[in-house]
Amino acid sequence: MATIEIACRDVSMVFATSAQPVQALAHVSLEVERGDFVSLIGPSGCGKSTLLRLIADVLQPTAGSIEVRGGPAMRARLAREFGFVFQHPGLLRWRTARANVSLPLEVGGWGRRHVPPHRPDDLLSLVGLQGFEHAYPRQLSGGMQQRVSIARALVTGPPILLMDEPFGALDEITRDHLNQELLRIWAATGTTILFVTHSIPEAVYLSSRVFVFTPRPGRVLEQVKIELPSPRAPAIKDTPEFVKHTAALRRALAQGG
Amino acid sequence: MPPAGRSPRAVLLRRLLLPLVVIVGLAIVWDLAIRVFAVPPYVVPAPASVGQALVKERARLLDNAIPTIVESLGGFALGNLVAVAAALAFVHSQVLERALYPVAVAVRTLPIVAIAPILVLLLGNGYAPKVAIAALITFFPTLVNMVEGLESADVQAMELMHVLSASKTEIVRYVRWPSSLPYLFSAMRIASTSSVLGALVAEWIGTNKGLGYLIVLTTYDFRTALLYAAMVVTSAIALAFFFLVSILEWLLVRWER
Ligand SMILES: Nc1ncnc2c1ncn2[C@@H]1O[C@H](COP(=O)(O)OP(=O)(O)OP(=O)(O)O)[C@@H](O)[C@H]1O
Ligand SMILES: [Mg+2]
Numbered sequence: 001m002a003t004i005e006i007a008c009r010d011v012s013m014v015f016a017t018s019a020q021p022v023q024a025l026a027h028v029s030l031e032v033e034r035g036d037f038v039s040l041i042g043p044s045g046c047g048k049s050t051l052l053r054l055i056a057d058v059l060q061p062t063a064g065s066i067e068v069r070g071g072p073a074m075r076a077r078l079a080r081e082f083g084f085v086f087q088h089p090g091l092l093r094w095r096t097a098r099a100n101v102s103l104p105l106e107v108g109g110w111g112r113r114h115v116p117p118h119r120p121d122d123l124l125s126l127v128g129l130q131g132f133e134h135a136y137p138r139q140l141s142g143g144m145q146q147r148v149s150i151a152r153a154l155v156t157g158p159p160i161l162l163m164d165e166p167f168g169a170l171d172e173i174t175r176d177h178l179n180q181e182l183l184r185i186w187a188a189t190g191t192t193i194l195f196v197t198h199s200i201p202e203a204v205y206l207s208s209r210v211f212v213f214t215p216r217p218g219r220v221l222e223q224v225k226i227e228l229p230s231p232r233a234p235a236i237k238d239t240p241e242f243v244k245h246t247a248a249l250r251r252a253l254a255q256g257g
Numbered sequence: 258m259p260p261a262g263r264s265p266r267a268v269l270l271r272r273l274l275l276p277l278v279v280i281v282g283l284a285i286v287w288d289l290a291i292r293v294f295a296v297p298p299y300v301v302p303a304p305a306s307v308g309q310a311l312v313k314e315r316a317r318l319l320d321n322a323i324p325t326i327v328e329s330l331g332g333f334a335l336g337n338l339v340a341v342a343a344a345l346a347f348v349h350s351q352v353l354e355r356a357l358y359p360v361a362v363a364v365r366t367l368p369i370v371a372i373a374p375i376l377v378l379l380l381g382n383g384y385a386p387k388v389a390i391a392a393l394i395t396f397f398p399t400l401v402n403m404v405e406g407l408e409s410a411d412v413q414a415m416e417l418m419h420v421l422s423a424s425k426t427e428i429v430r431y432v433r434w435p436s437s438l439p440y441l442f443s444a445m446r447i448a449s450t451s452s453v454l455g456a457l458v459a460e461w462i463g464t465n466k467g468l469g470y471l472i473v474l475t476t477y478d479f480r481t482a483l484l485y486a487a488m489v490v491t492s493a494i495a496l497a498f499f500f501l502v503s504i505l506e507w508l509l510v511r512w513e514r
Contacts, residue, residue: 053416106431108423137512
């Protein structure tokens with residue numbers, strides 16, 4: 001039996017706002033196995049970003065429990081086991097692209113106590129930003145900033161990657177390229193990836209499993225296993241098998257209303 | 258940002274030339290007004306006689322400028338240092354902020370002109386009361402701006418630091434401090450001129466040197482040309498401080514340009 005890397009049990013999240021409480025998630029239970037590539041898909045505002053924040057111990061659930069690698073989420077956070085790509089890049093504007101990527105190495109002296117698996121410059125070339133090492137964020141486009149933030153999440157080689165619509169702001173070609181690179185890193189490192197996307201084909205192409213969410217308050221509507229062979233190449237997108245999966249996902253999403 | 262199509266050099270020339278043209282224009286208007294309305298020279302001197310006073314009395318002006326410069330610089334440094342330290346302490350401890358911020362506001366409402374004699378009584382006739390007043394006048398704008406600047410840190414950046422399990426000190430070092438620098442510099446630009454003002458007011462009482470003293474003395478003696486010359490020198494000092502701060506900002510806050 002595979003090890004459970006992330007387990008959410010009956011997780012609910014209510015935000016106390018000044019107007020009225022907003023229930024973002026209702027009784028979400030899901031498990032992610034070690035080394036799995038799992039996507040979350042669901043309508044806007046259904047709580048996908050909130051769930052990633054809960055798992056990374058940025059927020060505390062109002063009910064239910066979250067376990068990461070056999071302990072509380074906080075332990076995993078303190079052990080620096082998460083790489084997080086936020087929905088908005090959130091780069092530090094006073095740091096160059098290279099300095100933004102190497103930030104996780106500096107915080108807590110991580111780079112002094114560990115051997116970094118990647119060099120920041122290599123990661124920048126990986127995301128297609130060679131030559132922009134010294135650029136400040138305001139000199140980069142939105143999509144370029146997002147790619148810097150992807151490189152930043154990878155720099156410590158974390159066992160868990162939480163990615164919130166990382167490729168949403170990118171053109172089709174760059175997106176395909178980064179999909180490919182992400183699959184390559186995933187296969188090479190055995191990283192567990194939890195990936196939020198609005199693109200059904202992207203979810204099918206990348207994942208071994210997809211969780212479909214209902215509109216807010218988000219619940220897990222369905223769990224779809226993607227039975228496509230790995231490693232995958234872009235040509236797979238034209239096969240009937242692939243189309244069958246995207247159709248199934250589309251049906252599931254529509255069913256949520 | 259220089260407008261497109263103009264070289265930076267042309268822009269710089271314009272920037273320097275325009276105020277110069279305005280100043281020369283004002284001097285001409287001033288000269289004409291004195292002639293037309295037959296204003297006696299002990300009330301308003303002609304621009305030419307102010308120029309003469311500047312040249313003839315340069316030794317005396319310089320003698321009195323030096324203490325004023327020393328006091329303003331000392332006050333500027335002390336006021337900003339204490340304000341930055343206080344703002345950092347406030348960000349570190351809410352209790353401290355709640356206890357001391359209102360006191361700082363209350364001190365602010367005391368008129369400097371009223372505090373000056375009290376400080377002279379307390380601190381004697383030397384540099385100390387002047388530095389104290391210049392410091393007091395610079396302290397408050399910097400404190401307010403600095404607290405705002407340290408708290409202006411981007412939510413996304415704070416979330417990132419949380420995921421990286423950064424310590425409080427690291428959050429200040431990597432996020433809060435750099436976000437506050439533009440705020441600090443806009444406060445320091447205000448302080449650069451008001452510290453000179455503070456030193457000047459302090460020199461009105463209990464001293465026999467400094468530009469403030471010279472201004473009071475020449476007013477009583479109806480040496481109006483020298484009075485105006487002293488004002489010109491004071492302005493020049495304040496302007497020089499202002500430019501120094503601007504240059505420092507240009508050097509240190511690179512990412513905003
Ligand atoms: N800090 C917060 N305070 C109050 N309400 C919040 C907060 N964060 C999220 N919400 C609410 O929770 C709900 C879910 O938000 P969330 O950002 O998780 O959605 P999402 O599924 O990521 O949407 P999208 O696909 O548009 O990114 C929304 O209704 C939102 O208004
Ligand atoms: Mg979201």
